[in-house]
Amino acid sequence: MLMKPYCLCFTALLLVSATLFAGEKPQRIVSIGLCTDQLLLMLAEREQIASLSVWAKDENMSYMIDAVGEIPLNNSSVEEIILYQPDLVVASQFAAWDTAKFLRQLGYEVKQIPTARSIEDIYALLRQFGEWTGNQKRAEAMIRTMQQELREISERYAERPTKTVIVYSPNGFTIGANTLENDLFAHAGYVNLAAEMGIEGFKPIALESLIAADPDVLQVDRTLSRADSLATAYMGHPALEKMIEHREYLDIPTRLRICAGPMITEAIENMARRR
Amino acid sequence: MNIKALEASTLYGILLPVLLLVLVMAVNVGPVDIDLGKAIQDWLDDQTTIESLILFDIRLPRSLLAMLIGATLGLAGASLQGLLRNPLAEPGIIGISNGAALGAVIVFYYGIAGIAWFLLPLGGLIGALVAMIIIFLLVGQNRSIITLILAGIAINAIGGAFIALALNFAESPYAMQEIVFWLLGSVSNRSVNELYIAMPFMLVGWGMMLYCGRFLNALTLGEETAKSMGFNVARMRLVLILGVTASVGAAVSVAGNIGFIGLVVPHLIRPFVAYEPRRLLLSSAITGAILLLTADIVVQILSDNGEMKLGVITALVGAPFFLFLILKSRNVLQ
Numbered sequence: 001m002l003m004k005p006y007c008l009c010f011t012a013l014l015l016v017s018a019t020l021f022a023g024e025k026p027q028r029i030v031s032i033g034l035c036t037d038q039l040l041l042m043l044a045e046r047e048q049i050a051s052l053s054v055w056a057k058d059e060n061m062s063y064m065i066d067a068v069g070e071i072p073l074n075n076s077s078v079e080e081i082i083l084y085q086p087d088l089v090v091a092s093q094f095a096a097w098d099t100a101k102f103l104r105q106l107g108y109e110v111k112q113i114p115t116a117r118s119i120e121d122i123y124a125l126l127r128q129f130g131e132w133t134g135n136q137k138r139a140e141a142m143i144r145t146m147q148q149e150l151r152e153i154s155e156r157y158a159e160r161p162t163k164t165v166i167v168y169s170p171n172g173f174t175i176g177a178n179t180l181e182n183d184l185f186a187h188a189g190y191v192n193l194a195a196e197m198g199i200e201g202f203k204p205i206a207l208e209s210l211i212a213a214d215p216d217v218l219q220v221d222r223t224l225s226r227a228d229s230l231a232t233a234y235m236g237h238p239a240l241e242k243m244i245e246h247r248e249y250l251d252i253p254t255r256l257r258i259c260a261g262p263m264i265t266e267a268i269e270n271m272a273r274r275r
Numbered sequence: 276m277n278i279k280a281l282e283a284s285t286l287y288g289i290l291l292p293v294l295l296l297v298l299v300m301a302v303n304v305g306p307v308d309i310d311l312g313k314a315i316q317d318w319l320d321d322q323t324t325i326e327s328l329i330l331f332d333i334r335l336p337r338s339l340l341a342m343l344i345g346a347t348l349g350l351a352g353a354s355l356q357g358l359l360r361n362p363l364a365e366p367g368i369i370g371i372s373n374g375a376a377l378g379a380v381i382v383f384y385y386g387i388a389g390i391a392w393f394l395l396p397l398g399g400l401i402g403a404l405v406a407m408i409i410i411f412l413l414v415g416q417n418r419s420i421i422t423l424i425l426a427g428i429a430i431n432a433i434g435g436a437f438i439a440l441a442l443n444f445a446e447s448p449y450a451m452q453e454i455v456f457w458l459l460g461s462v463s464n465r466s467v468n469e470l471y472i473a474m475p476f477m478l479v480g481w482g483m484m485l486y487c488g489r490f491l492n493a494l495t496l497g498e499e500t501a502k503s504m505g506f507n508v509a510r511m512r513l514v515l516i517l518g519v520t521a522s523v524g525a526a527v528s529v530a531g532n533i534g535f536i537g538l539v540v541p542h543l544i545r546p547f548v549a550y551e552p553r554r555l556l557l558s559s560a561i562t563g564a565i566l567l568l569t570a571d572i573v574v575q576i577l578s579d580n581g582e583m584k585l586g587v588i589t590a591l592v593g594a595p596f597f598l599f600l601i602l603k604s605r606n607v608l609q
């Protein structure tokens with residue numbers, strides 16, 4: 001019973017503070033997921049960032065690891081985050097969604113970036129993020145740079161032949177149509193056979209179907225944890241090893257393609273160069 | 276029941292062709308349609324083609340593994356039911372399979388399995404043996420069905436909890452999802468590697484169990500009688516227990532805990548072998564192989580991406596049968 005009035009006061013205080021700053025740039029932004037960590041580091045001013053998630057410093061996952069500096073890190077738990085008294089919390093749709101929901105209930109301003117399924121979606125995402133954090137001009141500049149880079153890449157490698165590709169990840173998952181990865185393949189000059197087979201999104205593919213599809217290139221992720229599990233044991237199946245003996249591997253570092261953002265042009269260049 | 280016992284030649288004359296038939300069906304089932312004739316031709320010509328890869332590196336090892344594991348479970352069920360003189364004894368129900376899965380999980384996820392090939396099945400064997408010893412301590416000379424079931428529930432629960440705990444602390448980010456594999460079992464994407472690892476242990480275990488046939492026959496008349504017939508009861512019991520744990524430990528360590536095969540099979544076969552424990556052994560092994568292979572065919576037809584587990588099918592068929600057995604033996608329980 002003691003909690004309720006306390007909560008009400010607290011919420012009221014927040015609302016007041018939120019209205020006071022309305023129309024201005026948020027000044028204490030907290031990110032609770034890798035993708036929003038990177039967007040903040042790229043688009044926002046240093047002084048605007050109150051805290052980033054621990055993933056920002058993950059060697060395999062983070063593209064912006066060197067930019068983190070002294071910014072405090074959080075484990076995406078509600079308790080830690082309210083300590084920063086954020087005026088804006090940013091997250092992706094799937095990272096720490098329970099924390100995002102809880103924070104919203106407590107009256108905090110929480111913005112979740114939508115999942116990008118194409119490069120066009122990334123442009124929209126950057127614009128949106130620029131608006132939220134009050135850095136629209138930087139976002140527009142970033143989009144122009146990306147467009148420029150993509151034009152250069154497609155001109156540079158226009159002569160090379162198209163190749164077929166399939167992604168094979170732990171647990172036998174592949175990436176089909178209607179995904180950002182599929183759009184990256186298209187921009188890099190590859191045909192994704194999983195999408196051709198009618199697979200949509202992120203789904204498991206039978207090893208037999210993979211072998212029967214017989215792609216020119218197989219994309220596997222070797223930067224992921226090598227610790228023993230059945231999921232990674234899939235990658236050691238003798239049938240797969242025999243098949244790929246004479247085939248090319250496409251090994252694009254996770255940090256270049258795990259999040260929607262300008263670094264995906266680097267991933268595309270990487271793929272196109274090896275076509 | 277009024278089923279007539281069959282001559283050995285008639286029984287095996289039926290079971291072996293059925294096994295062969297199911298095996299042929301199993302290598303025909305898969306998400307991709309392939310020409311098996313071409314696959315065999317390419318293989319004989321020593322050419323690696325899509326067809327030969329799919330038949331000889333994917334389907335055949337998987338089906339052979341399912342056969343060997345089914346045989347192991349059927350044989351272990353028949354042996355345990357004979358040894359404990361209890362119709363509900365089965366590696367899954369009395370907790371031996373979960374014990375084996377726990378041993379295998381510890382060896383597999385903590386980097387021990389990579390040291391030598393035999394450590395994974397050995398881990399399963401040790402886990403199974405520990406569970407078996409606990410069962411014996413709990414049940415002892417008390418042969419009541421209810422004691423065995425209650426002890427089994429306890430061992431199963433403890434085994435399952437430790438599996439979850441071990442997977443929780445494992446380094447791999449995938450470990451926790453894989454609890455489904457260990458608790459329900461699967462041969463999907465299992466290859467010739469797993470076949471080679473588990474086979475030696477399974478074969479040795481089979482030999483030990485089959486060797487105990489006459490002892491199981493004598494045991495139906497009671498331990499004293501078995502002793503008077505010249506059996507060293509303690510030694511034979513140890514041979515049988517080691518046989519069960521070696522083969523079940525190896526089977527579970529490569530395919531997880533597949534339930535109910537060991538329970539159902541001996542009951543199906545018993546009337547046909549005139550309720551003779553010795554004759555029950557080999558026939559249960561072949562029937563177990565047939566049933567598990569059939570279950571794997573069903574799994575592949577229902578879901579071609581390996582997400583459905585074998586234990587789902589065996590439990591759907593086996594659990595109602597288990598209930599039926601309990602209802603039938605209700606008068607014994609009361």
